[in-house]
Amino acid sequence: EDQVTQSPEALRLQEGESSSLNCSYTVSGLRGLFWYRQDPGKGPEFLFTLYSAGEEKEKERLKATLTKKESFLHITAPKPEDSATYLCAVQAMKGSNDYKLSFGAGTTVTVRA
Amino acid sequence: EPEVTQTPSHQVTQMGQEVILRCVPISNHLYFYWYRQILGQKVEFLVSFYNNEISEKSEIFDDQFSVERPDGSNFTLKIRSTKLEDSAMYFCASSPLTDTQYFGPGTRLTVL
Numbered sequence: 328e329d330q331v332t333q334s335p336e337a338l339r340l341q342e343g344e345s346s347s348l349n350c351s352y353t354v355s356g357l358r359g360l361f362w363y364r365q366d367p368g369k370g371p372e373f374l375f376t377l378y379s380a381g382e383e384k385e386k387e388r389l390k391a392t393l394t395k396k397e398s399f400l401h402i403t404a405p406k407p408e409d410s411a412t413y414l415c416a417v418q419a420m421k422g423s424n425d426y427k428l429s430f431g432a433g434t435t436v437t438v439r440a
Numbered sequence: 441e442p443e444v445t446q447t448p449s450h451q452v453t454q455m456g457q458e459v460i461l462r463c464v465p466i467s468n469h470l471y472f473y474w475y476r477q478i479l480g481q482k483v484e485f486l487v488s489f490y491n492n493e494i495s496e497k498s499e500i501f502d503d504q505f506s507v508e509r510p511d512g513s514n515f516t517l518k519i520r521s522t523k524l525e526d527s528a529m530y531f532c533a534s535s536p537l538t539d540t541q542y543f544g545p546g547t548r549l550t551v552l
Contacts, residue, residue: 358538358539359539359540361540361541363543368529368546368548369545369546370444370446370531370543370544370545370546371483371531371543372543373540373541373542373543376539376540414483416483418539422496424488424490424495424496425488425495425496426471426488426495426496426535426538426539427473427485427488427496427498428475428483428485428541429485430482430483430484431482432481432482433482
């Protein structure tokens, strides 16, 4: 069974204080790893897709990286509006009709001004 | 920018009643999904739908659940006889092919 573990569960940052979130995964062949942002009571908002080890993607203050066992989401000089829960999900290379995402529990980031 | 939309935003129902949750996926997307998130828990996969049929379903998606694409734009999730444990946020998602899935804002289902 696919497993996705995110750490830490919660992260409190001062505005401008950079940090990293971790997502470790176990899948029988990775088709893709996805990062989403989720605000309270809302749906997951797509951030990045990573497909192979060594790949990196950037968007504003966020940068996602991927190795064979884990992914990191780096937040550089965060602002209060970056406060959210960040979800990691994997899509395994299984049957031709199996494209479901398996999610981690998320890391809740709070950025104080 | 195209978005997945869902209605209603909040549904309150009595145990044993039938509910239908509605979704309008992004047009020209081919794959459709339902996920749910019980309060404080992970987002869980329920079912995927492609070419007018279910392509994958989880153990959660038992005979009480069904999905339908009644026309060219809507995608629905029906729960025939709701239970207390069905209370959750239900998210619809769609993808153009088999990769990135875009999620709707969710329907909060409360079963009393």
